Amino acid sequence: MNPVLLTGATGFIGQRLQKMFLAEGVPVLAVVRPASTHRDALLSGTEYLLADLSDTPLLEPAVSTADAVIYCAGSVRGRSLEEFEPANVTGIRSVVDAMNRAAPDTPLLLISSLAASRPHVSDYANSKFLGEQEVVQHARFPWTVFRPPAVYGPGDREMLPILKLARKGLVTPAGPAAQRLSLIHVDDVAAAAGAWLKSWPECVSQVYTLDDGHAGGYDWHEIAATVSGGNYRRLNIPGWLIHGMGYINLAVSRLLGYSPMLTPGKARELTQADWVCNNTALNKATGWSPQITLEKGVLDLFAEAGSPQRN
Ligand SMILES: NC(=O)c1ccc[n+]([C@@H]2O[C@H](COP(=O)([O-])OP(=O)(O)OC[C@H]3O[C@@H](n4cnc5c(N)ncnc54)[C@H](OP(=O)(O)O)[C@@H]3O)[C@@H](O)[C@H]2O)c1
Numbered sequence: 001m002n003p004v005l006l007t008g009a010t011g012f013i014g015q016r017l018q019k020m021f022l023a024e025g026v027p028v029l030a031v032v033r034p035a036s037t038h039r040d041a042l043l044s045g046t047e048y049l050l051a052d053l054s055d056t057p058l059l060e061p062a063v064s065t066a067d068a069v070i071y072c073a074g075s076v077r078g079r080s081l082e083e084f085e086p087a088n089v090t091g092i093r094s095v096v097d098a099m100n101r102a103a104p105d106t107p108l109l110l111i112s113s114l115a116a117s118r119p120h121v122s123d124y125a126n127s128k129f130l131g132e133q134e135v136v137q138h139a140r141f142p143w144t145v146f147r148p149p150a151v152y153g154p155g156d157r158e159m160l161p162i163l164k165l166a167r168k169g170l171v172t173p174a175g176p177a178a179q180r181l182s183l184i185h186v187d188d189v190a191a192a193a194g195a196w197l198k199s200w201p202e203c204v205s206q207v208y209t210l211d212d213g214h215a216g217g218y219d220w221h222e223i224a225a226t227v228s229g230g231n232y233r234r235l236n237i238p239g240w241l242i243h244g245m246g247y248i249n250l251a252v253s254r255l256l257g258y259s260p261m262l263t264p265g266k267a268r269e270l271t272q273a274d275w276v277c278n279n280t281a282l283n284k285a286t287g288w289s290p291q292i293t294l295e296k297g298v299l300d301l302f303a304e305a306g307s308p309q310r311n
Pocket of ligand 1: 007008009010011012013014033035036037038039053072073074075076086087091111112113114128147148149150151152158
């Protein structure tokens with residue numbers, strides 16, 4: 001069996017993809033950028049190639065020997081579209097170019113985001129949409145796109161602070177009172193990718209959402225009650241405050257030269273009325289269905305506090 005070529009293998013989702021494929025006996029070839037400081041996130045058994053995503057001469061022979069390519073690299077922090085582009089747009093363009101030339105029969109799975117469905121909301125959302133377009137418009141090989149909503153689980157850095165606070169009995173929603181969010185555990189995303197690998201011919205040229213099967217997503221009461229065990233206080237963050245903090249954070253980050261999480265774009269993402277999706281079409285195509293409820297996922301998450309995490 002030839003390997004699955006995986007970009008973003010050192011990240012939160014990529015690590016769980018490695019773990020799932022290796023457990024299933026599928027060899028993994030990770031493409032890791034030479035500048036990565038997370039090479040220790042490669043699991044024992046994962047082969048790797050040091051290459052920038054723009055390095056098509058190195059990518060071409062690698063994609064030509066893979067049974068499938070999964071593009072899971074991505075930037076989730078940035079101050080402008082340009083900062084999101086290398087991982088979310090131009091890296092995808094290079095991989096598509098390399099596959100068009102060297103692997104025209106090999107399937108690609110792009111891990112995008114539900115955010116790509118609303119490119120006007122933020123630079124991140126726009127970059128995810130533009131990245132999908134690189135595939136949709138230019139790929140001459142079989143492709144599939146996954147659009148997960150918020151993903152949580154071991155190794156996550158974005159949702160974890162919110163879940164930790166909720167565990168202690170405090171939720172601080174920034175969106176409208178009736179905001180609804182779909183969620184999915186990272187191991188269900190990985191299992192869905194595993195199902196795709198087995199049944200990708202049923203998924204060609206399709207864009208799929210996927211969630212944990214909780215119809216209509218969660219409101220903050222449901223999230224707080226599940227994560228805290230029922231005893232919690234709710235402190236709504238006013239919209240003006242979250243948007244104001246986004247602008248202040250952006251200005252400070254420009255002065256100090258770091259990539260902030262909270263930007264005006266992120267504030268707009270956080271204050272959407274909903275980010276809701278379902279997994280009906282993906283389930284029909286692959287037979288995959290999510291196995292991890294929020295209740296089980298958070299129990300495991302807090303029990304697994306000692307498991308390896310990306311810094
Ligand atoms: N986490 C979520 O809730 C969520 C939800 C929906 C969609 N997604 C999407 O899922 C994908 C993975 O997200 P994640 O949460 O796993 O992110 P993550 O933990 O930040 O990992 C990002 C991965 O991408 C790699 N990467 C970043 N910039 C790169 C570049 N310029 N060149 C090459 N590799 C680069 C990182 O490599 P280094 O080790 O070198 O930094 C790392 O392996 C992203 O596309 C994200 O948009 C995530």
